[in-house]
Amino acid sequence: xxxxxxxxxxxxxxxxxxxxxxxxxxxxxxxxxxxxxxxxxxxxxxxxxxxxxxxxxxxxxxxxxxxxxxxxxxxxxxxxxxxxxxxxxxxxxxxxxxxxxxxxxxxxxxxxxxxxxxxxxxxxxxxxxxxxxxxxxxxxxxxxxxxxxxxxxxxxxxxxxxxxxxxxxxxxxxxxxxxxxxxxxxxxxxxxxxxxxxxxxxxxxxxxxxxxxxxxxxxxxxxxxxxxxxxxxxxxxxxxxxxxxxxxxxxxxxxxxxxxxxxxxxxxxxxxxxxxxxxxxxxxxxxxxxxxxxxxxxxxxxxxxxxxxxxxxxxxxxxxxxxxxxxxxxxxxxxxxxxxxxxxxxxxxxxxxxxxxxxxxxxxxxxxxxxxxxxxxxxxxxxxxxxxxxxxxxxxxxxxxxxxxxxxxxxxxxxxxxxxxxxxxxxxxxxxxxxxxxxxxxxxxxxxxxxxxxxxxxxxxxxxxxxxxxxxxxxxxxxxxxxxxxxxxxxxxxxxxxxxxxxxxxxxxxxxxxxxxxxxxxxxxxxxxxxxxxxxxxxxx
Amino acid sequence: xxxxxxxxxxxxxxxxxxxxxxxxxxxxxxxxxxxxxxxxxxxxxxxxxxxxxxxxxxxxxxxxxxxxxxxxxxxxxxxxxxxxxxxxxxxxxxxxxxxxxxxxxxxxxxxxxxxxxxxxxxxxxxxxxxxxxxxxxxxxxxxxxxxxxxxxxxxxxxxxxxxx
Numbered sequence: 001x002x003x004x005x006x007x008x009x010x011x012x013x014x015x016x017x018x019x020x021x022x023x024x025x026x027x028x029x030x031x032x033x034x035x036x037x038x039x040x041x042x043x044x045x046x047x048x049x050x051x052x053x054x055x056x057x058x059x060x061x062x063x064x065x066x067x068x069x070x071x072x073x074x075x076x077x078x079x080x081x082x083x084x085x086x087x088x089x090x091x092x093x094x095x096x097x098x099x100x101x102x103x104x105x106x107x108x109x110x111x112x113x114x115x116x117x118x119x120x121x122x123x124x125x126x127x128x129x130x131x132x133x134x135x136x137x138x139x140x141x142x143x144x145x146x147x148x149x150x151x152x153x154x155x156x157x158x159x160x161x162x163x164x165x166x167x168x169x170x171x172x173x174x175x176x177x178x179x180x181x182x183x184x185x186x187x188x189x190x191x192x193x194x195x196x197x198x199x200x201x202x203x204x205x206x207x208x209x210x211x212x213x214x215x216x217x218x219x220x221x222x223x224x225x226x227x228x229x230x231x232x233x234x235x236x237x238x239x240x241x242x243x244x245x246x247x248x249x250x251x252x253x254x255x256x257x258x259x260x261x262x263x264x265x266x267x268x269x270x271x272x273x274x275x276x277x278x279x280x281x282x283x284x285x286x287x288x289x290x291x292x293x294x295x296x297x298x299x300x301x302x303x304x305x306x307x308x309x310x311x312x313x314x315x316x317x318x319x320x321x322x323x324x325x326x327x328x329x330x331x332x333x334x335x336x337x338x339x340x341x342x343x344x345x346x347x348x349x350x351x352x353x354x355x356x357x358x359x360x361x362x363x364x365x366x367x368x369x370x371x372x373x374x375x376x377x378x379x380x381x382x383x384x385x386x387x388x389x390x391x392x393x394x395x396x397x398x399x400x401x402x403x404x405x406x407x408x409x410x411x412x413x414x415x416x417x418x419x420x421x422x423x424x425x426x427x428x429x430x431x432x433x434x435x436x437x438x439x440x441x442x443x444x445x446x447x448x449x450x451x452x453x454x455x456x457x458x459x460x461x462x463x464x465x466x467x468x469x470x471x472x473x474x475x476x477x478x479x480x481x482x483x484x485x486x487x488x489x490x491x492x493x494x495x496x497x498x499x500x501x502x503x504x505x506x507x508x509x510x511x512x513x514x515x516x517x518x519x520x521x522x523x524x525x526x527x528x529x530x531x532x533x534x535x536x537x538x539x540x541x
Numbered sequence: 542x543x544x545x546x547x548x549x550x551x552x553x554x555x556x557x558x559x560x561x562x563x564x565x566x567x568x569x570x571x572x573x574x575x576x577x578x579x580x581x582x583x584x585x586x587x588x589x590x591x592x593x594x595x596x597x598x599x600x601x602x603x604x605x606x607x608x609x610x611x612x613x614x615x616x617x618x619x620x621x622x623x624x625x626x627x628x629x630x631x632x633x634x635x636x637x638x639x640x641x642x643x644x645x646x647x648x649x650x651x652x653x654x655x656x657x658x659x660x661x662x663x664x665x666x667x668x669x670x671x672x673x674x675x676x677x678x679x680x681x682x683x684x685x686x687x688x689x690x691x692x693x694x695x696x697x698x699x700x701x702x703x704x705x
Contacts, residue, residue: 077633084636093654094644098637102644114633135620142586144658198655207655321584329623347630 064269065296066276067232067262068224071239072217073249074193074257075118081192081216082109082152089255093209101214103148108327113349115190115216116159116331118248120354122218123160123188125242125361130351132338134159136190136328140321144208145195153219155322158189159331165222166363167238168381169231178378183235184223193217218249224263228296229289236260236285241362241384253283262292265309266299274299275309365390373397373404382412388426389416395433402440410440414454418461430463439468449528452477480526486519489527490535493519505540512536573599 077087083100100107123130135157138150163185168178195213197206220239226232240258243249251258265276279295282288299309334340336352360368366380383390393411400407415436419429439460443453452472459471472478480486493515494501503511512533519532578589578598589595641654650657 079631079633079635079637084631084634085638086635092641094641094656095654096638097641097644099640099644100637102647104644104647110631111628112633113630116630144656197658204659205650205652206658207652208658209655324620326621326623329621329626329628331628346632347627349630 061268063266063300065227065264065266065299066224066273067226067228067264067292067296068276069222069226069232069235070261070263071220071222071236072193072259072261073122073220073239073243073251075115075216075218076247076249076257077112077114077118077216079112079114080214081112081115081190083107083214084110085214087215088211091211093207094211096211097213101147101210109152109325111328111331112216113346116333116349117354118216118246119159119188119190119218120333120349120351121246121358122220122243122248123163124351124355124358125246126160126163126165126185126188126220128160128163128185128188130160130333131157132333132335132351133157134189134331134333136325136331138321138323138325140323143194143197144206145197145210145213147195147210147213150321151192151194152325152328153191154189156324157330158187159333160188161186163188165235165238165242167231167234168377169234181231183225186221186223188221189219191217191219229292232260232262232292233285233289236288237385238362240285245359245362245365247359253285256283259283260288262288262295264292264295264299266296266303274303275311277309277311373408375404375408379408379412382416386416386426392426392429392433396437396440399434399437400440400444402437402444406444407440410436414457418457431457431460435460435468442468442472446528447478447481448472449479449525452479452525476524476526478526479528480523486523486527486531487535487539489522490519490532490539493522494536494539501540504536573602 074087075081079085080087080098080101083098085098085101086096088096098107100109120130134154136152137155139153139155140150142149164182165185166180166182168180171177171179193212193215195208195210197208199206222235226235236258240251240253243251243258249257253259260282262279262282263276264279265274267274277295277299279291282291302309333349333351334343336350339348339350362384366377366384369375369380369383370377383393389411392415393407396407396411397404415429415431419426439453439456442448442456443450448456455475455477456468456471459466459475460468466474497515497518500511500515504515515536516529516532519536520527520529523532573595578595581587581598582589589598645651645654645656648656
């Protein structure tokens with residue numbers, strides 16, 4: 001697991017690293033040079049900071065934080081971007097490396113069609129303008145895991161630009177108050193991944209595995225419009241969901257398929273932007289949010305105490321050697337109108353065709369859930385956010401007669417609550433969708449009360465393979481079906497407590513509740529309070 | 542091999558960063574400042590140790606500057622001689638790899654199927670005078686292949702592009 005790298009950029013401030021994941025050092029400067037201009041310009045977008053969890057008020061003036069994200073997503077493909085070696089997570093070192101990946105002389109890059117399609121799909125899903133002509137460049141820097149000494153990327157003219165990503169954040173303290181925000185996407189480009197370095201401190205050497213070298217990456221650059229860790233986390237989660245829905249990337253942060261670098265600066269609203277620092281190598285969304293918030297706070301503290309923010313990357317910035325990739329002609333994409341006649345379909349990429357074949361995006365799925373099942377928008381968000389939960393919910397819906405609202409409530413409140421409490425993923429749930437469907441059917445047919453249902457749930461949770469029906473009969477949790485017997489119980493209870501009956505007739509609520517409670521006890525908890533109440537009132541009238 | 546790599550690298554640097562050509566000119570035509578040398582050394586990991594090397598560099602830049610005599614107003618820069626060609630798209634099939642042994646044979650130092658490199662960029666101080674600290678030799682690509690089995694043509698003493 002790569003240790004996170006927080007670059008303070010001061011002398012003597014180094015984080016001890018066991019795994020030196022080259023993702024960190026990739027971005028020695030700013031890969032898209034223009035972000036470096038940002039720091040000295042006024043922010044052109046007026047941003048109201050909605051991050052209430054962040055205590056940005058300190059001292060006399062309010063602070064505003066500016067966060068820009070650069071995301072690298074590994075493209076889900078069989079082979080690499082420019083060579084035919086396999087893309088696979090865990091494999092023997094250097095076994096998935098071709099001569100090109102090892103940068104042996106005489107090898108040339110050959111572009112993988114699937115990677116281009118993935119880039120176009122992602123660009124379309126993020127509302128980007130797709131450049132019909134894009135160019136490849138070489139970005140030169142020296143590092144052991146970059147055997148060629150350069151990375152093939154798309155610096156000058158990337159495949160997609162000017163998109164947007166919509167997300168929802170909670171406003172204020174109430175969870176239910178959500179606001180929709182948009183972050184602009186500056187560009188999406190195709191680039192090569194580098195290999196992996198394993199640092200051996202004992203023998204002062206670095207071990208290099210080139211399995212990952214040359215794998216296709218989608219770099220998504222967001223405009224610096226975010227203001228706190230929570231927003232960043234939400235944006236990343238949404239991007240993850242989109243990429244997974246498209247199938248263009250598995251976007252699993254823990255496996256390094258999604259890497260996020262954050263550029264953070266603070267300033268007083270209205271004043272020029274501050275110096276920015278970079279936070280890299282974050283391999284979980286939660287840690288990302290915390291690291292960003294921590295860095296924001298650190299910068300505020302530093303500036304409030306008269307210090308200054310150091311940024312060493314600036315000296316590397318625009319000096320990184322970029323040159324056009326001489327071995328690759330421009331990448332030309334077509335749409336239905338511009339498709340050349342008689343062109344081989346394998347050699348031509350039609351943007352319109354790809355657009356028509358786009359899978360359902362998360363935002364559309366959520367809308368559909370709200371329309372079809374009448375759930376609240378935030379429920380749809382929760383269903384999509386938890387891995388596997390939507391599938392679980394849909395499986396339960398298939399097998400149960402219960403109302404969608406009931407199912408939603410049980411899945412989101414009860415099941416999810418238990419899972420969170422035991423730190424389990426949905427895939428690890430001891431209760432299967434069928435089991436839950438069975439339970440909900442019993443509830444729906446009024447065979448059990450809701451409190452009994454909770455008990456059954458507890459039993460099911462133990463995962464002993466019994467069905468809800470079995471548990472109900474074993475533990476005698478079923479509601480009394482015999483109306484006569486219940487009436488008899490009511491009558492006998494009323495006879496035993498004449499005072500309470502009199503109070504009830506007067507309309508004393510405590511008396512009614514007392515009687516209900518007594519009847520319930522007598523019925524061994526197998527009667528619904530509402531039903532009892534109705535019976536009591538009927539009998540006393 | 543080393544000389545060729547150096548040539549390629551500095552060519553890449555000069556080609557990519559047009560800022561240098563424009564910066565050098567206004568200051569003093571043909572003279573390269575110590576700051577620029579230091580910067581180049583750091584970027585390209587090349588040691589411009591001698592006065593001779595710096596003079597050579599100045600000559601190289603002067604030679605390249607002759608390009609400015611060409612009027613390129615309104616002409617789109619050419620990116621490569623291939624720019625009118627069609628970019629071939631390969632199908633997403635696995636067709637290569639599984640040659641770890643072969644690749645590792647080329648390497649100078651190997652540990653359990655990993656290539657070995659020295660730890661991180663050492664403190665390389667350009668022009669520090671002391672020759673104890675070695676520049677990190679990645680520009681020589683020597684960690685990935687030795688010329689053991691491949692015979693390369695010998696280069697002349699003079700680098701080709703300096704021929705007037």
